Amino acid sequence: xxxxxxxxxxxxxxxxxxxxxxxxxxxxxxxxxxxxxxxxxxxxxxxxxxxxxxxxxxxxxxxxxxxxxxxxxxxxxxxxxxxxxxxxxxxxxxxxxxxxx
Amino acid sequence: xxxxxxxxxxxxxxxxxxxxxxxxxxxxxxxxxxxxxxxxxxxxxxxxxxxxxxxxxxxxxxxxxxxxxxxxxxxxxxxxxxxxxxxxxxxxxxxxxxxxxxxxxxxxxxxxxxxxxxxxxxxxxxxxxxxxxxxxxxxxxxxxxxxxxxxxxxxxxxxxxxxxxxxxxxxxxxxxxxxxxxxxxxxxxxxxxxxxxxxxxxxxxxxxxxxxxxxxxxxxxxxxxxxxxxxxxxxxxxxxxxxxxxxxxxxxxxxxxxxxxxxxxxxxxxxxxxxxxxxxxxxxxxxxxxxxxxxxxxxxxxxxxxxxxxxxxxxxxxxxxxxxxxxxxxxxxxxxxxxxxxxxxxxxxxxxxxxxxxxxxxxxxxxxxxxxxxxxxxxxxxxxxxxxxxxxxxxxxxxxxxxxxxxxxxxxxxxxxxxxxxxxxxxxxxxxxxxxxxxxxxxxxxxxxxxxxxxxxxxxxxxxxxxxxxxxxxxxxxxxxxxxxxxxxxxxxxxxxxxxxxxxxxxxxxxxxxxxxxxxxxxxxxxxxxxxxxxxxxxxxxxxxxxxxxxxxxxxxxxxxxxxxxxxxxxxxxxxxxxxxxxxxxxxxxxxxxxxxxxxxxxxxxxxxxxxxxxxxxxxxxxxxxxxxxxxxxxxxxxxxxxxxxxxxxxxxxxxxxxxxxxxxxxxxxxxxxxxxxxxxxxxxxxxxxxxxxxxxxxxxxxxxxxxxxxxxxxxxxxxxxxxxxxxxxxxxxxxxxxxxxxxxxxxxxxxxxxxxxxxxxxxxxxxxxxxxxxxxxxxxxxxxxxxxxxxxxxxxxxxxxxxxxxxxxxxxxxxxxxxxxxxx
Numbered sequence: 025x026x027x028x029x030x031x032x033x034x035x036x037x038x039x040x041x042x043x044x045x046x047x048x049x050x051x052x053x054x055x056x057x058x059x060x061x062x063x064x065x066x067x068x069x070x071x072x073x074x075x076x077x078x079x080x081x082x083x084x085x086x087x088x089x090x091x092x093x094x095x096x097x098x099x100x101x102x103x104x105x106x107x108x109x110x111x112x113x114x115x116x117x118x119x120x121x122x123x124x125x
Numbered sequence: 126x127x128x129x130x131x132x133x134x135x136x137x138x139x140x141x142x143x144x145x146x147x148x149x150x151x152x153x154x155x156x157x158x159x160x161x162x163x164x165x166x167x168x169x170x171x172x173x174x175x176x177x178x179x180x181x182x183x184x185x186x187x188x189x190x191x192x193x194x195x196x197x198x199x200x201x202x203x204x205x206x207x208x209x210x211x212x213x214x215x216x217x218x219x220x221x222x223x224x225x226x227x228x229x230x231x232x233x234x235x236x237x238x239x240x241x242x243x244x245x246x247x248x249x250x251x252x253x254x255x256x257x258x259x260x261x262x263x264x265x266x267x268x269x270x271x272x273x274x275x276x277x278x279x280x281x282x283x284x285x286x287x288x289x290x291x292x293x294x295x296x297x298x299x300x301x302x303x304x305x306x307x308x309x310x311x312x313x314x315x316x317x318x319x320x321x322x323x324x325x326x327x328x329x330x331x332x333x334x335x336x337x338x339x340x341x342x343x344x345x346x347x348x349x350x351x352x353x354x355x356x357x358x359x360x361x362x363x364x365x366x367x368x369x370x371x372x373x374x375x376x377x378x379x380x381x382x383x384x385x386x387x388x389x390x391x392x393x394x395x396x397x398x399x400x401x402x403x404x405x406x407x408x409x410x411x412x413x414x415x416x417x418x419x420x421x422x423x424x425x426x427x428x429x430x431x432x433x434x435x436x437x438x439x440x441x442x443x444x445x446x447x448x449x450x451x452x453x454x455x456x457x458x459x460x461x462x463x464x465x466x467x468x469x470x471x472x473x474x475x476x477x478x479x480x481x482x483x484x485x486x487x488x489x490x491x492x493x494x495x496x497x498x499x500x501x502x503x504x505x506x507x508x509x510x511x512x513x514x515x516x517x518x519x520x521x522x523x524x525x526x527x528x529x530x531x532x533x534x535x536x537x538x539x540x541x542x543x544x545x546x547x548x549x550x551x552x553x554x555x556x557x558x559x560x561x562x563x564x565x566x567x568x569x570x571x572x573x574x575x576x577x578x579x580x581x582x583x584x585x586x587x588x589x590x591x592x593x594x595x596x597x598x599x600x601x602x603x604x605x606x607x608x609x610x611x612x613x614x615x616x617x618x619x620x621x622x623x624x625x626x627x628x629x630x631x632x633x634x635x636x637x638x639x640x641x642x643x644x645x646x647x648x649x650x651x652x653x654x655x656x657x658x659x660x661x662x663x664x665x666x667x668x669x670x671x672x673x674x675x676x677x678x679x680x681x682x683x684x685x686x687x688x689x690x691x692x693x694x695x696x697x698x699x700x701x702x703x704x705x706x707x708x709x710x711x712x713x714x715x716x717x718x719x720x721x722x723x724x725x726x727x728x729x730x731x732x733x734x735x736x737x738x739x740x741x742x743x744x745x746x747x748x749x750x751x752x753x754x755x756x757x758x759x760x761x762x763x764x765x766x767x768x769x770x771x772x773x774x775x776x777x778x779x780x781x782x783x784x785x786x787x788x789x790x791x792x793x794x795x796x797x798x799x800x801x802x803x804x805x806x807x808x809x810x811x812x813x814x815x816x817x818x819x820x821x822x823x824x825x826x827x828x829x830x831x832x833x834x835x836x837x838x839x840x841x842x843x844x845x846x847x848x849x850x851x852x853x854x855x856x857x858x859x860x861x862x863x864x865x866x867x868x869x870x871x872x873x874x875x876x877x878x879x880x881x882x883x884x885x886x887x888x889x890x891x892x893x894x895x896x897x898x899x900x901x902x903x904x905x906x907x908x909x910x911x912x913x914x915x916x917x918x919x920x921x922x923x924x925x926x927x928x929x930x931x932x933x934x935x936x937x938x939x940x941x942x943x944x945x946x947x948x949x950x
Contacts, residue, residue, distance in 0.1 A: 055178060058264040065169035065261065066177075075175055078182075122182060124267065 033060060034073045035088065041081030043088045047072075049095040053087075054124030078122060083115050087123065150189055153180045157193075158200055164261050165204050167254070177265040190272040194279055197266065201259075201286050205293040209251050213307060216247030217299050221310060238321060241314040242329055248311065249335040251294065256342070259286040280347045291343045291355065311336060312360055316367050319402065323371065330406045337407055361411055365418055368399075372423040380427055385434040386442070389453035392423055396460075425461040432458070432471045439471040443541065451545035455552075464551055472538075472552070473559035479534055480563025487527035487573070521576055524569070528577035532600050535560065561607040569870075574604055575617035582637060583630050594636050602643050610916040611648055612884070613877055619656060623700050626663055627693060627749045649914060658699040666693040673733055690726055694734070694743070717745075718802045720781040752777035756823070758843050759788075768845070770823065771853045775803050775811045780823065783841045791827065791838035798835075809833045814854055820847070821854040878922070885918055885926045890935060893948035901927075901944040 033050050035043045051057040059068045068074045076084060090106060097103040108116065119125075157180050160172050184193045218240040263270060263283040273279050295308040315336060318328045340360050345353035352358075375395070379388045399419060403412035432439045432454065442450045458468040538556055546552045564570045578601055589597070608614055625631040638660070645653045670691045719727065731743055752774055758766045772780065778801050786792060798808055812833050816826040825840040826833075888911045893899060899907075905923060912918045927946065930936045939947045 055267065058267060059174040059178070061264070065164075065167070066172055066174035067170055068174045070170055075173065077175060078179060122268070124271075 030072055032072075035084060036073065036075045037079050037081040037084040038075075038077050039081050041084060043084060045088060045091060046095075049091045050074075052091050052094050052125060056123060079119055080115075083112065083119050086112055086116055087119055087125075090125070150184060150187060150192070153184055154193070154196060156180055157184075158196070160265075161197065161200055161262060162204070164258050164265075165201075165208075167258075169261060174265065178268065181266045182268045185269045185272045190269045191276075191279060193266070193269055194273050194282060194285075197262065197282055198285050198289065201262075202289050202293060205255075205289055209255070210294055210297050213244075213247055213251055213294055214297070214299060216244045217307075217310060218243070221314065222299060222303075222305065234321065237317065238328075241317060242332065244310065244314060245329075245332050245336050248294075248307075249332060249339070252290070252335070252339045255286075255290050255294075259283055262286070284347055284349060287343060288347055295343070295355075308355070308359060311340075312363050315360070316364060319364070319406070320367070320371070322402070322406075323398070328406075333406050341408060356408060357410075361408075361414070364407070364411070365414060368415055369418055369422055372419055373426075376423045376427045380430060383434060383437065385431045385437040385439070385454065386447065386450040388427070388431050388434075389450060389457055392419075392457055393453055395419060395423065420461045424457050428454075428458055428461060429467045432467045439468060440475050443472065443475050446537075446541075448541065448545045451541060452547075455546045455549070459549070465549065469552055469555040473555055473562075476534070476538065476556065476559040477563045477566075480531070480560065481566065483527060483530045483534065484563065484567040486530070487523045487567070487569075521580075524573035524576045525580050527567070527573050528601070528604065531560075531564065531604060535600075535603065557607070561609070564604065564607045565609050571608055571610055571614035572617045574601065574608065575614055575621050577601060578618065578640065579621040579625065582625060582640065583632055594633075595639070598636070598640050598643055602647050605644070605647060611652065612881065612915045613873075615652060615656070615915075616873065616877060616880075619659065619700070622656060622659060626659065628751070652915070655699050658696060662695045662699065663693060666695075669694060669734070673730060676733055677729070690730060692730060717775070717778065718800065719778060720784075722781075723778070750774035754780060756780070758845050760843065766846075767850070768847060769851045771851065772815075773811060773854075775801075775807050776815055776854060778803065779808075779811060779815065783824075786841075789840065791840050794833060794835050794837045794839070797839070812839065815839075816842075818854075821852060823854070881916060881918065882922065882926060884912065884915070885923055886930060888912055889923070889926060889930060890948075893936060893946065896948070898939060898945060898947045901946065904946060 031047055032044050033047050033056075035045065035050065035056075037043075047060065051060065056074060059066065059074055060072065061069060079087070086108070093106050157177065160177050163169060163172060181193065184190060220236050221240045221244060260283070263281070263286075266282055270281050270283075274281060279285070295311070296306050299305040299307055299310055315333055318333055322328045337356060337360070340356035341354055343355045344350065345355065345358055372395070375391075379391055382388070396416065396419060399415050400412060403409055403415060434441075439451070439454060441447075442454070455465065455468060458465045538560075542548065542553060542556060567573070578598075581597055581601070605611070605614065622637075625637075631637050641653050641656055641660070644656075673690065673692070727745060734743060735741065750773065752772055754770050754772065754777055756768050756770050758768065760766055770780070779797060782792060782797060782800060794808075794812070797803075797812070798805070801808070803811070812824070812826075813831075814821060816822060816824040816839060817831055817833075823842055823845050825842045827838045827840070885908060888908050889904065892904060892907050892911070904927070905920065908923055909918055927936065931938065931946075934949055936946045937949055939945045
């Protein structure tokens with residue numbers, strides 16, 4: 025199976041939650057983009073499945089929400105703020121740094 | 126904020142198992158280093174990007190990113206030195222090392238080429254692998270890279286690794302202990318390949334292109350400035366250098382072949398080749414440089430020689446109409462010189478040469494009967510008039526041929542200019558300049574051109590469509606543009622025009638008017654003013670004749686047989702009077718004695734005209750008129766034959782003398798001369814046309830010879846016979862416009878110079894009146910520029926005119942140094 029062609033990718037959290045996103049949406053993150061880059065010969069690039077060992081399902085869910093939010097409001101001005109629960113914001117900050125988003 | 130205060134911010138949790146056990150730097154590095162080696166050996170698919178990334182992330186979080194950076198650099202350096210370098214040096218076969226310094230060794234070229242290709246391919250593969258692996262390494266270490274870059278202490282790991290490739294692969298020795306470096310090998314190999322291609326072999330272009338791209342991707346310094354690309358610092362100069370040598374030799378070689386067309390074709394092909402090479406083999410940025418070099422060494426240094434190549438140069442191309450070759454040479458010349466001087470010079474030279482040939486031909490042709498003509502000049506005028514007739518006609522013909530040939534030449538060069546020189550503006554003016562040069566070299570160009578118009582307006586345009594006539598006139602006008610002495614042309618044109626108008630020889634008045642409007646557009650209003658006045662006189666005269674006829678029929682003239690009169694009253698200063706009054710200086714011309722019918726008519730008209738316009742003086746120009754007479758010939762068998770004769774006024778006067786002469790009685794030349802007072806010159810010609818010309822022999826002459834002598838006797842010829850009732854008897858060499866003989870030319874020139882003197886004086890006074898004071902040099906330039914559209918004034922003449930104006934106190938000398946004049950009001 026040629027995963028580089030497939031339209032969807034799977035993101036897996038450390039506690040086993042799987043999120044399936046369109047490839048372009050996930051590639052908002054610089055890290056994921058590099059991970060999945062077609063010319064990259066890493067296992068992620070081949071299988072289309074990224075295990076993010078540093079993130080819990082809760083955080084990754086929010087991250088994926090952000091990816092979709094970003095994709096939805098791409099190229100728009102005056103978009104509504106995304107709802108971020110304060111208790112998650114530090115972890116999200118770190119995730120953003122890690123994912124180069 | 127109230128909302129936020131309610132929620133607690135949770136401390137970030139370390140997720141997963143890794144969070145549980147804190148790892149040491151060394152432990153992580155050992156994992157990373159083994160993974161990086163895996164990447165180098167292309168086994169990355171077993172590795173998880175995320176894992177490597179996380180490791181690098183952790184190290185960066187430990188604030189030991191720079192340490193990691195150094196370690197990675199070391200690892201890659203080891204890798205390159207231990208593995209890749211061997212691969213490369215191994216691919217360099219000994220033949221490459223041996224032939225390194227020679228550019229062409231034909232005997233070994235095939236082997237060398239194969240070895241070179243092998244070497245290039247190895248290098249290309251190594252480079253591509255390195256690029257790919259370093260890309261992956263950089264991706265994995267991205268987090269570290271971001272940290273390191275943010276602290277500005279080290280360049281990105283990618284840049285560092287590229288520099289490693291440069292230092293440890295390209296700059297390594299080809300053989301252990303050898304001075305020769307891989308990059309030098311690369312350079313000489315590529316140059317060798319290019320050399321092969323230049324001499325017509327096929328080479329592996331994409332391979333070279335890859336190696337070039339490698340050099341483009343590597344820089345001299347870590348800061349990676351554009352100008353320090355290895356391609357620019359090392360390869361390009363070497364390439365340009367060898368190309369220079371090659372094209373210098375190529376230029377010499379092509380010149381030795383000695384064929385200009387081949388040279389141009391080859392040069393253009395070389396240009397295309399180099400363009401292609403830059404596009405597909407080298408870098409596009411080199412294109413302007415190599416083309417400059419080509420322009421300089423192949424074209425600029427050789428173009429002049431090519432243009433002038435004996436037998437095949439521009440001259441040959443022009444003569445044989447090789448438009449393609451001319452176009453090639455034009456485009457080459459245009460590359461190196463926006464003025465295209467070399468080409469322009471050669472073209473101009475050829476035009477002037479061809480023009481001179483035409484000029485010479487127009488002079489050569491007539492004097493075929495030269496010896497007799499020379500003799501004639503010494504003998505009396507009568508002989509001259511008859512004998513010169515033929516050559517003069519031939520001269521006229523050759524004048525018209527001169528114009529035709531120039532027009533043909535012009536058409537040819539227009540064609541060349543349009544098709545080969547791409548309608549280049551600079552060349553157009555230089556071609557025009559050379560036409561003007563040789564046309565003005567012929568002192569009789571104005572006269573010839575006017576004759577050309579005369580011929581065409583008389584006969585040439587019959588049966589032609591309007592557009593054809595238009596084109597014909599336009600052609601003539603183009604030549605007029607070249608003529609510098611436009612006033613001289615005006616004089617001739619007026620002279621020829623007046624003959625056409627008065628003798629009703631103009632084929633179409635429309636064409637005449639068209640011609641004038643064309644001249645007006647070309648030369649200006651002032652130029653055609655007088656010519657237009659001539660036309661006005663003609664129309665007024667038509668009305669006048671009609672009015673007079675009216676007047677005569679009303680008043681009931683006492684004359685029983687009224688003679689129809691058609692007059693042209695001409696304003697004397699508008700018309701070239703000199704051609705009508707054939708007086709010579711010093712002799713007072715008595716007016717012709719007209720028969721009484723005619724003289725009463727003249728008086729009657731004069732009364733009529735002066736009654737209308739007071740204070741004018743009419744002088745009758747018999748030499749320009751014609752008359753219709755009905756003549757009765759008594760045949761020996763008693764029958765009577767009538768003919769209507771259309772003759773010149775003088776001939777009419779002569780014939781009417783025979784009315785008063787008893788039948789069969791002769792009149793001698795002297796008698797005729799005495800009774801008519803017709804000037805000798807005209808009388809001889811008229812008698813010739815009446816008594817000598819075979820078809821119109823109304824008079825018999827005794828003795829029967831061509832020349833008219835004072836003692837000759839003339840009889841009325843009752844045996845005159847003609848198939849037509851109406852007979853037109855032209856005056857020998859009178860009516861037609863033709864080339865002037867030497868005397869007439871002198872006359873015209875003298876008149877011209879007098880007229881020019883007046884024009885110059887007028888211009889001087891005009892300028893001085895405006896400026897009050899002016900320096901000599903300035904005055905000269907202004908006068909010349911004012912008169913340039915009409916003629917090229919002679920500097921000495923201007924000086925003389927200034928002197929004469931000072932003498933007559935129009936001007937005064939204000940100062941001597943510099944010479945300055947003032948205007949005296």
